[in-house]
Amino acid sequence: MSLEKQVTAFRDPGEAAIVPLSHLGILEVKGKGAETLLQGQTSAQVGLAKGGFAPLTCFCTAKGRMLANAQLWQVSAEHYRLMLSRDLLASLHRHLEKFAPFYQAELKVQDDLILMGIVGEALGREVAEHYGMELPGASWHQANSNDQRTQLVRHPGEEPRWVLCSGDKRALTPAGIATPLSDPASWQAMDIQSGLAWLTADQQDRFLPQMFNWEALGGISFKKGCYTGQEVVARAHFRGQVKKRLARARVMAESLPEIGAIVCNDEGKAVGEVVAAVAYPQGATDILAVLSTQASETIQASETPAALTVGNSAVELLPLPYAIERVDPESLVQGL
Template sequence: MTDSSAFSAAAAPSSRAQAAPLGHLAVLQAQGADAVEFLHGQLTQDVKSLDASHARLAGYCTAKGRLLATAVVWRQPAEEPAIRALVDAGVAPAWQKRLSMFVLRAKVRIAPLPLQAFGVSAGPAALAALATGAGAELPRAAWARAELPSGTWIGAPAAGAALRWWWLAEAGREGALAGAADPAPAEAWRAADIAAGLPWITAATQDLFIPQTLNLDLAGGVSFTKGCYPGQEVVARSHYLGKLKRRSFAGLVRAGVADPSALPPADIFHDGDAQPCGRVVNAADTASGTALLFECTLAAAHAGGLRLGAPDGLAIELQALPYALGEDAA
């Protein structure tokens, strides 16, 4: 297994910050007196214990425990309770519609927000200039959140030495970092998300995976003590009974793909086997090749010889993840 920084373009420290527009992400807001209680009963995350200075990863499942969305969620300061969620733009409209179906008499309104998402990364030498542009010191820890003059800043997990943030900017604030950060491609940010082991459910991968097979529990996105939510029985059963047979892994294909975003949910094969052993979750183009986050059987991953798309397809090199897969991956 090789170092994940091989495909994490955003991991290398620089004297200048890097800012990538993340047009593939959108923001939804649930606001109203019952917003916290409502989402607490819908997501895999413990929304009630979420304080205003942190964000968390969360999943939204079907009754069978299959993920329909993954999201970064946080409390937004407002006169009424408000929870915001950063989610893949391709699933946002359907998720909004589905959540709205279950509001019933709850006092909560769910709507998209016209915020622009950016992925910002910086090494130590770039932090002073970045703080000037942002309007204050930025949070240094993953999942720490701050409301600054330039917008909302959330520390993103990183596999490399650079610090990373999701920056949510309102109209008129997009240029705040013009003198402090260089433009960067969204693909570099996607690759850094893969290196960090962050799974994003897209329209192509809805209803395919349970949270644990995407390592959502290892990334802090599942609470096993919060109580009921759609799919909770399936998720809890997978957690408490026996060992998991599938997990997600990071990989690198030493060849470029014309459109990495179209790869999910391409099949993963073990060398020579006719039946697929896994599926691509996310993919991104890098200077080293195509970075993959893929779900796979533990047996096939440990045996090696993984192939993309066909039994004789392109070879996949496993990359290290920043969290341990646990005893079930031994």
């Protein structure tokens, strides 16, 4: 049976599910100097990724604008995987390829890996047991199978969930696990609920990492040395120069807003843009939008908040599940 024919409708809250993560992909970095290469190009403290912790990270231009945001995990010594939007794999490969020969590192877009989302505590334990792993309990923590072919990484959310990455084709239908595949939009909805946005090709070279709340998610180490764009990113943080932030909202729209759709205030002035959107079967649409911090603060402080719209549809701001404050990834690795 084909993958498409196995996929069910949008999952119900609380329902266990295996979700194909077709919108995401894997770029592998291997070789003697892989860690050094990544350390000089990414916002993560690469030394934290030692098989038990998988930090969020990003790659920037010299002006601090993101080329991609990603999650980094170690498979084994001198072998790393980056998970990011599938439509950015080729461009990030080209970017890093310019430096790879100097570090004896090899890059490869891995199209033969299975990348699935696992939703539900009981299902997570069943999958971990199947691959002989301990189930990671904290967000961004990781477990490896003994043969190092499979990794399981915990992601934040209202429901327990994990990313499963495997070179074992049995990952699609693990023995004894009879759970139907769910619509990929189910996972994207959980990302939006978690305030987690993945940069896409149309958004490259436009946003500081902080505009995606990346430091609030532990995706920026301010304790590491230099990397491309580090000076601009650090200056924006320490001088409080971030004028736009990721916000979560709901739109009652007849059609799904396009990525890049403009968010306007009640005067018709553009105050932000949509960076992620998913429609629920019931008719509501949840979005993540990069909004002017001034506009967001004005709305939150007012007893009669000014209206926001996308197209002709009203936008209702929703709370994020985390505070907008710096979270050092070094603190998240504690307890391993």
